[in-house]
Amino acid sequence: xxxxxxxxxxxxxxxxxxxxxxxxxxxxxxxxxxxxxxxxxxxxxxxxxxxxxxxxxxxxxxxxxxxxxxxxxxxxxxxxxxxxxxxxxxxxxxxxxxxxxxxxxxxxxxxxxxxxxxxxxxxxxxxxxxxxxxxxxxxxxxxxxxxxxxxxxxxxxxxxxxxxxxxxxxxxxxxxxxxxxxxxxxxxxxxxxxxxxxxxxxxxxxxxxxxxxxxxxxxxxxxxxxxxxxxxxxxxxxxxxxxxxxxxxxxxxxxxxxxxxxxxxxxxxxxxxxxxxxxxxxxxxxxxxxxxxxxxxxxxxxxxxxxxxxxxxxxxxxxxxxxxxxxxxxxxxxxxxxxxxxxxxxxxxxxxxxxxxxxxxxxxxxxxxxxxxxxxxxxxxxxxxxxx
Numbered sequence: 001x002x003x004x005x006x007x008x009x010x011x012x013x014x015x016x017x018x019x020x021x022x023x024x025x026x027x028x029x030x031x032x033x034x035x036x037x038x039x040x041x042x043x044x045x046x047x048x049x050x051x052x053x054x055x056x057x058x059x060x061x062x063x064x065x066x067x068x069x070x071x072x073x074x075x076x077x078x079x080x081x082x083x084x085x086x087x088x089x090x091x092x093x094x095x096x097x098x099x100x101x102x103x104x105x106x107x108x109x110x111x112x113x114x115x116x117x118x119x120x121x122x123x124x125x126x127x128x129x130x131x132x133x134x135x136x137x138x139x140x141x142x143x144x145x146x147x148x149x150x151x152x153x154x155x156x157x158x159x160x161x162x163x164x165x166x167x168x169x170x171x172x173x174x175x176x177x178x179x180x181x182x183x184x185x186x187x188x189x190x191x192x193x194x195x196x197x198x199x200x201x202x203x204x205x206x207x208x209x210x211x212x213x214x215x216x217x218x219x220x221x222x223x224x225x226x227x228x229x230x231x232x233x234x235x236x237x238x239x240x241x242x243x244x245x246x247x248x249x250x251x252x253x254x255x256x257x258x259x260x261x262x263x264x265x266x267x268x269x270x271x272x273x274x275x276x277x278x279x280x281x282x283x284x285x286x287x288x289x290x291x292x293x294x295x296x297x298x299x300x301x302x303x304x305x306x307x308x309x310x311x312x313x314x315x316x317x318x319x320x321x322x323x324x325x326x327x328x329x330x331x332x333x334x335x336x337x338x339x340x341x342x343x344x345x346x347x348x349x350x351x352x353x354x355x356x357x358x359x360x361x362x363x364x365x366x367x368x369x370x371x372x373x374x375x376x377x378x379x380x381x382x383x384x385x386x387x388x
Contacts, residue, residue: 033195035312035331036287041369042192042343046351047136048333048364049286049296052127059130060361062123065149066091068158071123072116084108095152102154117154121161127361128162129171131353137365141349144342146178146185147357148213155357178354180341184235186211187218189340190280191233193330199224202276204236204268206261206322210283210334212299212359213244215253217260219268219275229371231344236273239263243301244359250302250309258318265322277325279315282337284362291331299359335362343368 038045052059061067069090076085085093085101101109131137149155156177163175178185186209194205199222209216218238226232239260243253261279268275285296285305291312297304304311312329319327339354346352347368356362 033330034289035291036289036333039369040192040340041196042340042371043366043368045332045336046365046367047134048336048362049284050131050134050136050363050365051296052130052134059127060363063120063127063355063357064361065147065357065359067123068116068120068149068155069093071119072112075112075115075119079108079112084112095149095154099153102157113154117158117161121158121165124158124162124355125165125169125171128166128173128175128355129169131363132171132173137353139351140173140353140365142174142176142346142352144176144178144339144346144352144354145357146182146338146342146354147362148182149357150177151182178338178342179345183216183238183240184218185341186282186334186338187216187220187235187238188233189337189342190282191220191222191230192340192343193280193332193337194276194278198276198278201274202278203274205276206264206279208257208261208279208281208283209337210257210281210300212284213242215241215243215257215260217257217264219264219273227344229344229347233341237264237267246301248301250300250304253301254311254314254318258315261315261319265319269323275323277322277327279319279322279327279329280337281311281315281329281331282334283311283331284334284360287331287333296333333362333364336364338362339364339366347371 072090076090084106098113102113105113128143132140145159150159159175159177163173166173166175180188187207190207190209191205198205202222203224204219204221207218207220209218216238219236221234221236222230223232223234224230241256241260243256248256265275283293283297283304284299286294288294291310292307293304293309293311295305303309312331316327316329321327335354335356338356342352342354343366346366349368351365351367353363353365
């Protein structure tokens with residue numbers, strides 16, 4: 001991929017500044033908080049990226065996105081004599097195609113998809129049951145389901161069915177689809193990584209959502225005038241790159257991401273937005289406090305777990321300032337960040353989690369932290385109750 005002149009100049013500056021004679025990652029931005037921190041403003045992150053193993057691999061693989069299509073293909077093999085849904089592999093169908101077949105197709109097509117939904121829901125319920133048996137997930141009251149599969153109607157039915165299967169097996173859990181569109185949830189969640197004092201001077205932040213197939217970067221509007229709890233935060237504009245379709249390496253991927261962010265920064269300047277000098281990042285894997293990816297990045301292009309690679313530092317070297325102010329960058333696990341988009345809507349439970357159905361099955365468990373005005377709101381509700 002071609003390197004822009006602007007980025008090339010920044011790269012040369014970064015090289016001169018880094019003094020990287022021993023092959024170590026260059027110095028990074030000043031930290032607002034630790035990367036991958038357990039304590040955030042709204043929640044405590046009790047666990048993330050939990051990897052439950054079984055004989056054939058990881059338990060979570062049973063409910064990854066590809067698992068649904070594998071199940072559907074097995075049922076299609078059984079019904080091969082009538083060849084419903086045609087000949088192409090299930091993974092090549094769009095979610096809209098499968099939803100249309102489920103809702104409006106011939107009975108044989110509907111039966112196939114319903115059979116796949118039932119089997120997939122059973123696998124999802126098994127994964128949830130196994131997670132809830134672990135120490136970190138005990139006492140979980142609600143789980144939000146996100147990821148690219150979640151937007152399809154057949155997936156929403158599978159989620160509802162998995163809750164019923166769980167309850168039938170005496171696993172008292174509530175399952176709910178994440179509210180925001182899968183393309184936006186991982187970006188919106190990044191606003192909960194930014195320090196609250198930053199919101200006093202700025203209206204928008206930059207956010208990055210890195211997945212096993214796509215990399216997204218966007219400008220997220222805080223909308224604090226509509227809701228102080230960030231429940232009205234919305235993606236203003238977004239850049240998306242399907243790196244899974246390209247034969248690319250890690251350094252080229254970072255260069256592409258830098259270009260996406262530069263484009264968004266230029267757009268913010270043209271639109272005269274009050275863009276914060278902050279970039280929030282969701283990235284697969286276990287994130288160390290200094291911004292290295294310890295494990296779990298196997299689906300990303302190239303080696304992102306190298307001790308010589310630090311994504312926040314690399315981005316800061318390329319984008320040291322935003323709007324004339326020094327950039328601050330904070331990175332967390334992608335499932336955590338996607339789950340944070342749901343945080344304003346989970347205040348009625350104490351312990352909750354998130355599962356993100358994608359190339360893999362991301363997961364995180366949270367405990368809500370008290371807000372300063374929670375007592376005041378509770379008192380107001382009690383007062384209103386007395387009036388009734």
